[in-house]
Amino acid sequence: MSLTVQNLSITRGGIRVLEGVSFSLSPGEALVLRGPNGIGKTTLLRTIAGLQPPLEGQVDAAPDTLVYAGHADGLKSTLTVEENLEFWAQIFGQNDIASAMNAFDLNALRSRPAGLLSAGQKRRLGLARLLVTGRPIWVLDEPTVSLDVRAVEMFAEVIRTHLGKGGSALLATHIDLGLDEAKTLDVTPFRASAAQLDEFDEAFL
Numbered sequence: 001m002s003l004t005v006q007n008l009s010i011t012r013g014g015i016r017v018l019e020g021v022s023f024s025l026s027p028g029e030a031l032v033l034r035g036p037n038g039i040g041k042t043t044l045l046r047t048i049a050g051l052q053p054p055l056e057g058q059v060d061a062a063p064d065t066l067v068y069a070g071h072a073d074g075l076k077s078t079l080t081v082e083e084n085l086e087f088w089a090q091i092f093g094q095n096d097i098a099s100a101m102n103a104f105d106l107n108a109l110r111s112r113p114a115g116l117l118s119a120g121q122k123r124r125l126g127l128a129r130l131l132v133t134g135r136p137i138w139v140l141d142e143p144t145v146s147l148d149v150r151a152v153e154m155f156a157e158v159i160r161t162h163l164g165k166g167g168s169a170l171l172a173t174h175i176d177l178g179l180d181e182a183k184t185l186d187v188t189p190f191r192a193s194a195a196q197l198d199e200f201d202e203a204f205l
């Protein structure tokens with residue numbers, strides 16, 4: 001259940017943003033992607049998740065092992081918290097939503113339509129969905145946006161438990177999750193030379 005990325009070059013809006021990215025993620029490991037705004041972390045994660053094709057290189061993961069959680073929450077606003085998790089669990093062929101509800105302290109919000117949740121509550125529900133997928137490799141883009149301190153701790157604990165069970169996580173985040181076991185990869189050295197030219201041009205606009 002490993003994820004291997006080899007010599008990956010990725011594009012955004014037809015422009016090459018990162019090139020030559022290689023790393024691997026083994027069961028039980030977390031890898032945090034770092035780099036300044038706009039360097040291409042979101043694009044990299046979307047490419048790894050199969051939402052867009054790479055320009056060059058390869059992403060290897062066994063089929064149905066990976067799940068992606070990005071900026072858009074993708075929640076069904078008219079369904080309740082519980083119904084959202086049940087819906088998602090069904091899609092992934094799972095039936096236990098109780099541990100996901102507990103892990104993100106969602107029980108008191110069980111019957112509230114997702115559309116009425118606060119931003120942080122929506123995010124907690126979005127992250128809880130990871131737990132009902134049964135998938136081992138989590139690919140997460142800025143998972144802690146809108147979360148308060150306590151919810152960040154909940155999330156870090158969920159990640160720790162996931163790693164302890166042999167799961168893995170690839171995350172782009174600007175905050176310190178307090179995960180001592182996480183490795184980091186700064187993607188700045190992989191900035192594509194075309195992107196540098198692009199920025200050079202911008203300086204004269």
Ligand SMILES: Nc1ncnc2c1ncn2[C@@H]1O[C@H](COP(=O)(O)OP(=O)(O)OP(=O)(O)O)[C@@H](O)[C@H]1O
Binds near residue numbers: 037039043
């Ligand atoms: N449609 C587009 N056409 C051209 N460039 C684009 C387009 N959409 C995004 N970009 C650029 O692609 C680059 C990579 O964006 P991306 O969202 O992957 O960066 P990021 O590292 O995730 O940034 P952040 O840390 O701010 O989330 C950015 O410089 C962005 O401005």
